[in-house]
Amino acid sequence: MPSRAYLAEVPADASCLRAVRAFAAAVLAKEQIDESERLVLALDEACANIVKHRCPTIEDGRICVRLELTDATLRFRIGGFCKPGDVPKVKPRDFADIRPGGLGTAFIGEIMDRVAFEPDPERGGAMELVMERARRSEDDV
Amino acid sequence: MPSRAYLAEVPADASCLRAVRAFAAAVLAKEQIDESERLVLALDEACANIVKHRCPTIEDGRICVRLELTDATLRFRIGGFCKPGDVPKVKPRDFADIRPGGLGTAFIGEIMDRVAFEPDPERGGAMELVMERARRSEDDV
């Protein structure tokens, strides 16, 4: 079965994260995806990382999100996520180290099955963040 | 001030209309646009027209929506809306003619200030539906 794709693109501003969440929540509901709240959180954390870490360095930044669904997998692609050289920096702190910050990537790691970086086909010199989870329907629980 | 643009793209299926509405409602709320419920309705009717009238004729149809905001205007662009030859067909029936059907374009006409068709820059041979409304903030009411 071919994948079904849903796209949203908004200015890379914190005030736009809610629109991305609303869109993703509606898509996951339509696709009857289980644990959609946690998946929306993972997506939101990735988008927030663009606002916090990526966009201060680029002009007119955008958040470009692609949700791809097959019968087996749910995949989020977050375009223009970071520069290739930044990939090693994108990681959580130790949970034992209790201070604000470093939680977003930890959440993503807990929620998703696979997190990877791929060269962004649409934005030269940028990496796309690709996050996947096996699709569990409500019946599997 | 440059326009702020928000994009959403979903499969052209009736079950995806809710995701477009959720996205648009969140964007209009963030932009503090007055009468956002009516504007979401106008956008939804245009998207529904793609599902009803356009997509049966094209394979793998998509709904591509662009919300453009300036300080003065709110503009919806609905990509690949119809074939150039279909433009004259896109019009409401007389309100006096009471039967189901023909209401969607009537709603759009009532809600928006301007409705136009423009050649779609991204989809050759297709027309984009462009709908505009002067931006009224809640203070103007």
Add this chain to the structure above:
Amino acid sequence: MTFDVSIERGTSGLAVVRVLGEVDLDTSPRLLGNLQDALRGGAGVVVDLAGVGYIDSSGVATLIQGLKLAGKTKARFALRDPSPRVRGVLELSRLTDLFEIEGAGGPTGG
């Protein structure tokens, strides 16, 4: 999931069709089916819209179809408790007067 319709038939034969969720191009065919079921051989239908957060032109068209169907057998067809948002869409269609509307703010009483 996000849309549900239930039919409750009273002793009078009048059916209350309770709609929950958003009525749009996706869900209105289900509503139409339910209105047809509810109207079959009954004294009429009251469509309870209190749980409807959104309605589009296909939803309004579906209510018109229900009204026409009811008219054929002279059965009653009424709407109950539309939210301000739903009422606004009915007004936009200029068809409010066509419907008997029960509930707060309705032209036929409260």
Add this chain to the structure above:
Amino acid sequence: MTFDVSIERGTSGLAVVRVLGEVDLDTSPRLLGNLQDALRGGAGVVVDLAGVGYIDSSGVATLIQGLKLAGKTKARFALRDPSPRVRGVLELSRLTDLFEIEGAGGPTGG
């Protein structure tokens, strides 16, 4: 609009900070400011989370900052009535034990 914080100070000096809406990267700076205000010179803070439908890592980070700030003056810092969704995010951060949580299902009582 979709986010609001109110502070109510009781006679004991304890402030109840009531949060309404979604706590994310956009709104958590406002929450931090309110926590700082509420903690200033008081006996402590109870953050009422009943009206919070969503919280992300920046919101959790803000609560940690509040907790640390309260710790400096040995003021009380407690969370009240987090929804299951909010509680789930706290659990994901493995910081639930750090917080005193009031309300149904909380480890420190009901």
